[in-house]
Amino acid sequence: MKRFRTISNFKKRVLIVDDEDINRQILGNMLSETYDVDFACDGKEAWERLNEDGSDYSLILSDLLMPVMDGFELIEKVKADPVLKAVPIIVITSDKESEVRSIKLGAADFIKKPFGMPDVILARCERIIELYEDNTIIRSAEKDHVTGLYTRDLFFEYVRQIEVHQKTLDMDCLVFNIDHFHLVNEMYGRETGDAILKKVADTITEVMEEHASLACRTEGDSFYLYCEHQEKYEALMDRITEMVGSDQGPAKIRLRAGVYQDADLSLDPETMFDRAKLACDRIKGDYTVTVAYYNKELYQKAIYQEHLIENIDQSIEDEDFKVYFQPKYDITGDTPKLRSAEALIRWNHPELGMISPGEFIPLFESNGLIQKVDNFVWNKAASCIREWKDKYGYSVPVSVNVSRIDIFDSKLEEKLQNILKNNGITEKDLMLEITESAYSDNADSLTEVANRLRDRGFMIEMDDFGSGYSSLNMITTLPIDVLKLDMKFVRNMEKDEKSLKLVELIIGIAGFLDVPVVAEGVETESQLLKLKKMGCQVIQGYYFSRPVPASEFEEFIKKECV
Template sequence: MRQSAYNNNIRRTILIVEDEYINQQILGNIAGEQYDVLYANNGLEALEIIRSLKTRLSLILLDLIMPGMNGYELLEILGKSDTLSRIPVIVLTGEKSAELKSFQLGAVDFITKPFDMPDIIMARIRRSIALSEDTYIIQTTQLDEVTQLYTREYFFTYARQQTDLDPDRVRDALVLNISHFHLVNEMYGRDFGDTVLRAAAGAISEYLRQAGGIAGRPEGDTFYVFADHRDSHAPLLEAIESAFSGLGSGARLRIRMGVCPGDGAAVELEHRFDRAARACHSLRNNYLENVAFFSNEMHERELYSERLIADVDDAIGQRHLQVWYQPKYAVQGSEPVLGSAEALIRWEHPQLGTIRPGTFIPLFEANGLVRRLDRYVWTMAAEQIRSWKDTLGVSVPVSVNVSRVDLFDPLLEETLLGILGEYGLTPEDLLLEITESAYTDNSGQVLRAVEMLRRDGFKIEMDDFGSGYSSLNMLRSIPVDAIKLDMKFICNITTSGVDRQLVHLIMEIAKFMGVPVVAEGVENREQMEFLKDAGVDIIQGYYFSKPVTPQRFSEIIKEAQAALRNGGQNAYD
């Protein structure tokens, strides 16, 4: 049996409003078995009791025809009060004709005159109280306080109810999200953030009144909409955007929408919303489009991603994840000199073949697995540096990646120093690359982490410089030991005057910051010469060497050592 919140152990209070003493007594005698019973002889007396007890009253039994204030008038007054209308009213009447009007005024049930038998009366009272108490709890918990849309659980309950009741209707799962909403909250305050959410919710509700469907706000700035199928729900986005512009603030508010169209109805409801959410997520950082549909291609990509995530442990345990090294050359002397290396990870998957880091790194960055990956690379690199020291007698510093999430790890410093200690290395042996955008995300925490690492003696290279959004003001004080030019600038420098100008500009900035510049992705002599002339200090790329296995890198070191013996410069002093 379905469980109700109705609890028999509570002795509830009910009010009988009836001008005939005998009727009062008969009802009171019945109800008194289980309830505390109060009496009123007319509407006015009743109102006084109701107003003083409010929702402590569990139920009102109300006669309609009474002197003074009659039952209808009392119902009308109660209906206008949010609090008092919560008390269920059962109307006592012998007239069929009174029922419709009573229902319209908010009565929940009837007891006819002459009265039904006591067990029926008790059952009606009990059921009305239980329904009203359950309804109240549902009403107060089903709606999100800010937007008055359904909360997550209720949204899915109602959506499922709709599909159960009318399974043939085709419906679309929509997930909407406000771009950079956290910035809206930060810049304009939470109150304004709430106003934005309410504006979106209002527009959604308005749209659904015509389009048909229900909406919820499962969390934050995400909205779920379960709407009757349409080829395009673009008018919904337009309505929300127009609501945003109606707020008249300077905030640039954008909404994006992922759609899982109704033809996937065989799929479970939650799954359809997951899919719509993924479609919506795919629009992040896409400033041209604001609608994405979940597609089969997206589905396959998802499966592929899930496979990669599931295989990480094996990949590490069985060394399918390999660390290769790309040499970095100092170019400002007469001859390029091998100075250091960058550790690059690659995945030789036994079934899927070679998987590029560009495929799996963003995936692992999104779910935090990248921390494990980073630790793995740090350890492998440290082991390799040790090995070169021992077998070839050289110290080759290796750049390794420190991901955004690592910077929030309170054990980061301990972990890095622990790895170095294990292989008898010092912080100069590992160069730490941190991507520029990590600095701009949450600069306070990142800057603290970076400063701590520098105090330990680590050198920090800012990776992908020029791709993020560092403010000029920030550059003045940023704690960094080298900047690494974003590859995008380099591939076009021989054809694009603008890119050449940008490189010169960045060189000026580096000079201003007093740090050396590393260029990666350098593929040919022309690029190399240009960058060298522009003042770039260190160059890495296919022009010198692609990333190679540790064994091959040992060969490169030996070749450099041989060249040195033949009169070249010593890179490793």
């Protein structure tokens, strides 16, 4: 296929710099059919021409020995200029020594005096222009404009080249990631986000200066580093974290790294970096470690998780996910009264059987897929509420989980309202549970969202209270309607005095806030009696029932109706 430039009509501009008119004319005559040719008598005049507005030379042909400013100085000036350095220079010379010196300074090629035959000179000019243009295109495509690092494709291409030429070097693959970076962009704007990315890139480049290494940015907030093997990366990571942390403005970020060491060169680079990424993903949200190393167990776990991720949509469609309901009983009266229920997800996988929520919920929380599960639960719960209203004329409010990621979903309120509308139920029927740790992580934004939801009439329950790190001061200002006591306190309260005291304390706090307390995980009558005595109003747990399918839950409603 012909290249565009050979069929295009536009002529490229060439600048001929020589103090001898005869030489200028001979060269000009050779080139003028193919190019628009301009002339300069010395380096100074050439420099002025190059800096004229709209000058867009594709090539400079320059003599070396000239008055005022010689060719060497011109090459130095051009190559030091950030824009002009992309223009190739062919040196015109008759000396061997000058050839070497000018090539070292950055000249692209040289033409000997006396000139060779015109077609040879033309071919050389054409080749150099093509080479530089291709190079410029590659350079502009190979660098990520935000960080100046390589782009992913070029990075992998270079890694492949290193592998071919440096087979004896032990190399490691590292993947760096910034926790919750999308939130930085949302909260502080893209400009701040970009500045952070640049800072991280610069820091990685700086700390790796003395090691053979290659880096790129990919997927927004991930950095890939291919470098000479090192035993440990913790110290390096500490340095990077410290340097990035010292100058990052309002947003505080956390970097983590996954390492795949002594890269198996029989694997393709993408696979090697997938392994490093796997290690990196494993410590997402884990604030105790910043570097994770790839190993085989990790690989098997990842394959298993990948399987779950792949199946989520099909399982939602096929209703392999089931919503179970666990009743919550009001124990303030003489006889417990069904007050509400909590909707809980179960996954009966067609191949893997029942999968514990403990296996898939943290996984889906980490990659955002939890929104799909949450939506499924919200819809199912709402349709059950509707069905029970119709069937029994009885309203059972159901609490559903609202995950961290839902809170930052700008369509959250719209989604919930649609569900209510589609099922003809009200805000009082669908209660929203948000875990305490979500509150302590993002108190300000969460408070804002929770306030808006409450203004619309939704009830907000703080889930797993006591497991997070809320300060007493924070609790008093949080918009909540119900406190749910973390089940481990209930489980331990008869075993150790400390848990018992904490339960008393939390119930006291709820009393102070004037919100009811729901105790989860109640299994025995003695636990129930103790909690009741302390002032706990609502009980959820195996004492009344395990979580059951909707059809079984109807039995509880029927009893209430009687």
